[in-house]
Amino acid sequence: MKESEAREILREYRESGIRRSDEVVEIGEPLLSSLESRGWGNEVWLIYEQLYIAALDCNRMDVVGECIGVLSRRFPGSTRVKKLDGQYLEATGDYEAAMDVYDEILEAEPADTFCRKRIVAIHLANNRIGDAIRELNEYLKQFQSDHEAWMELSALYIREYEYGKAAFCMEELILSNPHHHLYHQRYAEIKYTQGGIENTEVARKHFANAVKLNAGNMRALYGLYLASTGLAGSSKVSAKSKKDNSKYATWAAKKIAEMYAEVGSRAQPVESVTAMLESLQVNSL
């Protein structure tokens, strides 16, 4: 591959955050030997950094060693290079040392988000979910609009079966982007899992919203069907509510059957799907 092509591809991956590490190492390694002499200017250091992280992903410690040598010679005492050191320590499993490095950086630059997230990642790697949750909470107390972090916290709470708190995190995500159908769907799923009439009603609403935002969202359609069926079959709801819910359930079932029919004969025959839907029952709500 020509060098200019390689450079273009690497730049594209850098700018759009694509993480195809094996490809990066494959393209970048032949450039390593003469990178500085090519006259590409300051882009060279970015390429070194990119190659470094990709090599960590692929466990290519030889490439890692070369890159870090060049970078630390050029930028001695740089915080950015120190972060790379920390990641190397994480990659080799030396979590204590990595933690120390990140704590040091945080003392010097308390507003650094990258290190805090790495600390959470270290806790997760050691399967200390409780610690990870605690750190993430501390982080979010200060950086309240970091949606990536809310997403992660929601996933962690789900792991710990704390559905109420997971729902709270999903609400934050919905606030940040209220027209994203997947957020509504996930939120609805959490609410549905929590159970209870009120939660199922909220779940039904959000499933419906997800379908409204994206008519092809099968999961949300199934969710809508289940939530409405559950509510319609429950003894604790009013008659009107029963009627409404069965209306929604029927509509959802019909939609699901249609979607399967559209996909064609390779998918499950439509009749078995409708039969299955009809026999679905929620025993208690």
Place this chain on the structure above:
Amino acid sequence: MGDDLLLDSSIRFWVVLPIVFVTFLVGIIRHHVAILLHADKKIDLQQVVDSQALIRSRMLRENGKYLPKQAFLMRKHYFNDEESGFFKKQKRKAAPAKNPMTDPSMMTDMMKGNMTNVLPMIIIGGWINWAFSGFVATKVPFPLTLRFKPMLQRGIDLASLDASWVSSASWYFLNVFGLRSVYTLVLGADNEADPSRALQEQMTGAAMTMPQDPNKAFKAEWESLEITSHSYALESVEDELLTQTPYIEDFCVKEKYQ
């Protein structure tokens, strides 16, 4: 008289081109000097915390109607509650308003900005007026009114000369602003050689970083959040969803649910 002036062609070589060169080179030098003098801006954690809180509150105001009422009220309480609300509690940590005259770091930033941008302009402007005055340098290709004459024809005292004929000083200014795109080509975007960008930054600078007084911002946000009410957007979303499709006539209520 205005259209047919024939200028000495040595003006082209000895005036027009040198001015272009000089402006361009000075711009490049300014860029590198600015990079040398550029001090790392230390991010203040408190500022970041405050601005993030404001962003979150704004999101709540704008998109809260997509959440269940309980969730919205919970968050509103977190921000606005009389005793424990975020916007109320933070009041105690009042930072004194950063007056640009007294705050040292801002002073130095302003001085540096002024130095790198204004000083070269003054120097070169002066040199041009000393070296290249008293004659017409070039003609702008569009007609101008007489009002522009004193501005563009410094040093030329011909009352009947068309305003399109300009002196070298105005050619210099034309260059300063015109070479902006050339700088972008040569130095890459976000270069420091751009005086108009610096002017723009001075005007919008206050809006980008935290406003100098976080308390005022908090108060404003508190008020806006107070008056926001929760009109549940998902109230009848299922019905909306059903009526979107053309299958209304196919509704049938299953017997076993009644």
